Amino acid sequence: MKTLLFLLLGLAWPTVAAETLHVYTWADYVSPEVVEKFEEKHGCQVVVDTFDSNEAMFAKLKAGASGYDVIFPTSYMIQVMEAENMLLDLDRSLLPNIKHVDPSVLEKIHDHSMKRSVPYTVGYAILACRKDKLPADPDTWKVFEHQSLAGRMTLLDDMRETIGAALKSLGYSINTRDEKQLNEAQQVLLKWKANIAKFDNEGYKAGLDSGEFLLVHGYSGDLFQVAQENSKVQLLIPQQGVTMSCDEMVIPKTTKQRALAHAFINFLLDPPMAAENMEWMGYLCPNLEALKKVSPEFLQNPAITIPVEIKAKCEVIQDLGADLAKYTRVWDAVKK
Template sequence: MSRLRVLLAAAVTFCGTAVSTFAAETLHVYNWADYVSPDLVTRFEKENDCKVVIDTFDSNETMFAKIKAGGTGYDLIFPTSYMVKVMEQEGMLADIDKAQVPNLKNVDPEALTKVYDTKMAHSVPYTMGYAVFAYRKDKLKNVDSTWAVFARTDLKKRATLFDDMRETIGAALKQLGYSLNTRDEKQLAEARDLVIQWKKNIAKFDNEGYKAGLDSGEFILVQGYSGDLFQVAQENEKVAIAIPKEGVSIGCDQMVIPKNAPQAKLAHKFINFLLDADVSAENMEWMGYLCPNKEGLKKVSEDFLKNPAVNIPDAIKAKSEVLEELGPDLAKYTKVWDEIKAAK
């Protein structure tokens, strides 16, 4: 995500690893890249006489597979809402001890209507984000705010789509006028064919490199998360963000504590810290994602709230959807995704 912060995030991890032997406690976090301000991490470490070590994942499925396969030692994880449901059903999550998190009072009740765990029994909302696209204004002209942009033949293999079946198939479903949570096999087949058409115009399916590639000009069009693209656009005036008129996916990433977390108490402290109004406001301005923190939102700048990548237009929001956990029907998406990947 020049403020592309991969190096900073790596530095936080390295420093935490290098000096952890001198700290009373070490909090192990499994998170998306560039998803919490390094300055705030340092502040938390100083206030709690601890170290924070951050490992990153690039998709919910990658994270889940690692934990399912026996990946242990993490104290706090940041999955998207639909994956919280899967993890809870698998018995992976500890209860949230609300007595240890007094700042839960700052969570916007509206955000809880968008998530599976409406009572915050096992998870706490962290951010709200959207899957949109961005492009280089200096290299791609006459761009309409539609998912159909990926069908343009003048992309010349300088575009990327997510390496994420739910997001990429979902974008095609929205262009076709369908729900991105459809279980209808005919609709999924139509979406498959559309993505295969798009595939001819892109360089690759990608979850991480698109940020640096867009900034450098290697890529001229990318599908990406709103906060990530907000960060790139802040640093590069040649980058523009578009919110597709057909609608987008709405993601609520949440904070969860795995069962048997070595530092569950410290994990609760970190959740409470991130929910502090001043901390939340600073974190939002740094990472470019909206935190559903009603007190924190009173403290951010007007420019932040006016950015369409943060607050999408109401007309588009009405057409947008939260990704749902599909249960056995997820196999339908896996089949379609395998066919997309195999297509020439």
């Protein structure tokens, strides 16, 4: 009788649900297999939501979305989120794998000490060309001045990336606040505009693959994937340097899973996991030990093994505050 009573009570007793971690990140940015390994190790469930821009992510949070535990913003947006008091101070005792983060990347980002953010990936806005249709490999931003390629090139439809390219071509910082330098960049972009097919953030991949475009300005991870599928595509890093984007992992103050959020960040920093993850997505994880574990083929990506002298000229886009209006003015003049 007691056995039957216990069985009945067991059937009526509610099942205890596993803990759930809510992650907010870019599309195709964490390997599903890596996520499954984390779930298995911690006996939890990971729910991944995606955003398509830092601004969209920030707007959603400002509107009251508070259900996320780990978010992957770009460095410049972290500065904005800090100013809004959105981010939790990280507990380094829960992040032993933080020691693997490349110090040379920390030098270029806002949060050098990783007080509230930890670098996840480093990507670059670079060039790629159809090497079967160009007489020589261009290694300079000035290639957009070549009238022989008119109508067969594209530039990113992104204000900071494309103005940054023009500034780099002139030897200036991508974060300059100098009106004279920005005016010079505007004139450069107007020259380039006369030769490009369009400003574009998506079609350049298919256009380069098909040969519609001979040279494009795009994101290193995307272009690496195109080059892997088409041997006629070659990645190029302009000698003047490029914009460097660092996406980082943060924990919002509204998290309900503080310990699990730290565990997830630490798991992604574990060298074997970071190596598996970066080969899956095609972006560099600035993890020194993980880079020793990736395949030789992955390291052949020029956007992964940028020459030291060029890497030194690369910069991370920063939040410019009120001075961003200067860039908006230039962009409006170029796009009209």
